[in-house]
């Protein structure tokens with residue numbers, strides 16, 4: 001019987017780590033979780049209160065496909081508050097997470113067979129979604145020579161491209177474009193007729209300077225955003241797009257047919273998220289402490305070749321002096337010292353066997369203990 005080739009995409013190896021970690025915990029073992037890619041905190045209290053009120057008082061039926069007006073207006077106001085940028089609410093589409101937004105952006109902007117540039121290393125789901133939609137992913141390697149960020153030269157070398165996905169701050173590297181760097185990428189794309197899709201899901205979680213939004217730098221860029229990370233709402237499945245006016249009709253029709261509408265209770269609650277800055281910034285302050293603990297602990301363990309950890313809650317580390325098989329290394333760490341981390345192959349099929357992604361979204365104490373154990377392990381295996 002016919003089965004589609006589009007489902008024939010790569011698995012997520014981190015799931016193997018998570019499964020092994022869960023069975024170790026079920027057997028009574030301890031696990032320090034540096035593999036997870038989500039905040040350990042619940043949604044901020046204002047959001048939970050708004051959700052309770054919505055559950056008690058609202059019918060929670062379908063909404064309009066692009067989201068409730070109140071939330072679209074609040075998101076638009078957020079651009080004014082956070083970036084000093086005027087975004088009309090009718091250019092905002094509320095989506096089922098960044099994941100749902102990414103699918104809508106790809107379908108609205110590209111035709112089957114179009115070539116879409118993605119970074120290597122980069123977020124694995126991009127490659128997989130692009131392939132599943134019948135588009136062609138074109139890997140663009142980023143590394144220490146450009147601080148792990150894209151440049152016009154790197155994009156040009158991948159020509160011809162119809163689209164380009166940039167994530168800044170990046171998962172898995174944390175590297176973040178400066179305003180000048182993103183402006184050069186956006187300007188190059190505009191001149192070359194390449195549609196820029198800018199994933200800004202880790203905005204708000206930055207340590208040196210705020211990340212610039214592509215919405216301010218290019219009239220044709222599509223911005224993908226989410227309540228999952230800074231807003232600490234992964235399971236609420238809510239995100240948004242800021243898209244050029246000429247794509248909004250396509251996005252609305254696609255959203256109507258694919259999703260009907262984003263989750264209603266999440267939408268009504270999320271309006272409050274923008275007024276929970278104090279609580280959310282306290283999470284970022286904790287990430288900053290954990291980041292320092294992780295970086296200095298890794299350095300003490302001799303793991304020093306890392307991507308610039310400007311934002312998000314990840315460190316992307318070159319472990320080639322320890323192994324040529326990061327999948328085996330992370331399996332051993334889990335088994336021998338109870339530390340779960342993600343092998344790089346999830347993010348970089350070609351060179352990920354030499355890299356590990358460490359997440360520091362869990363507690364600072366756990367990060368400190370994990371990195372102490374890694375140090376001991378490295379010294380013992382010398």
Ligand SMILES: Cc1ncc(COP(=O)(O)O)c(C=O)c1O
Nearest residue numbers: 097098099123171201226228239
């Ligand atoms: C770079 C990046 N984009 C998108 C997503 C998907 O997020 P969401 O929960 O909003 O669908 C993730 C999740 O880890 C991510 O790291």
